[in-house]
Amino acid sequence: METQPLNSKAIILRLRIGVLQGALLIVLGVILGAGFNVVRSTGLPWIERWSVSSVSASHLKGLQEISLEEAYSLYRQGNTVLLDARDTLSFQQGHIAGALNVPPGEAKGYLKEVLTLAKSGHEVIVYCDGVDCPLSPELARTLQRFGVPSVKVLVDGWRLWLEAGYPIEEG
Structure with missing residues (x-):
């Protein structure tokens, strides 16, 4: 055809x-x-006019935020429990010196240690990487549900800490 x-x-x-x-x-x-x-x-x-701060604010609703300067001041006093909410690989590639790697799904395993430190007067500060990273707010809420008092979120913590040249470590 x-x-x-x-x-x-x-x-x-x-x-x-x-x-x-x-x-x-x-x-x-x-x-x-x-x-x-x-x-x-x-x-x-x-x-609505969207901005980085409005996206960040929606993640942080009901949570306490801490500034980089305030977090570093507490860190220097040795009065903090820093919790890195990122995945294990990111944590091993670099993190705030002395921080513990606690992805949100693993918070229960660290609860006893974190509660003990928090009740002895240490400030609990959680961080991840990026202003819109949902991991640190998620970890903060999980810890609050388990009874950890006064958990603070260092928004964009890893990037800001790194850029400021504050102490970091790998592994």
């Missing part, structure tokens, strides 16, 4: 149909996305 070449009108018609189908898919995607956003309890606001 021989196929006949398409004339220019047929090509234009097929292109128009393809463009219309693509536009329909885009409109359908926008409608579905908007619908799911409205239904979700944690949907995104329609109009």
Whole structure:
């Protein structure tokens, strides 16, 4: 069976149909996305100026934040328990000197030690890497649920500590 070449009108018609189908898919995607956003309890606001600080604030809702300067001052006094919430590999590649690696899912295994130190007056400070890193807030909330008093979050702690040239170690 021989196929006949398409004339220019047929090509234009097929292109128009393809463009219309693509536009329909885009409109359908926008409608579905908007619908799911409205239904979700944690949907995104329609109009808001997003910034790093607003994203960070949403992670920290209900938690105490500590500044780098305050954390370093307490560290120098030897009055802190620093908990690195990052994964083990990241921790081994570098961490704040003296910090313990406590990924959020492993908090229960360190609970006795952390509670003892916290109740003896040590400040519990958790950190991870990046302003939008959810690990340190998650660890802080887990520790609070287990009864650890006054857990503070050092937002973007690893990067800030490293850039400040404060003591670090590997392994």
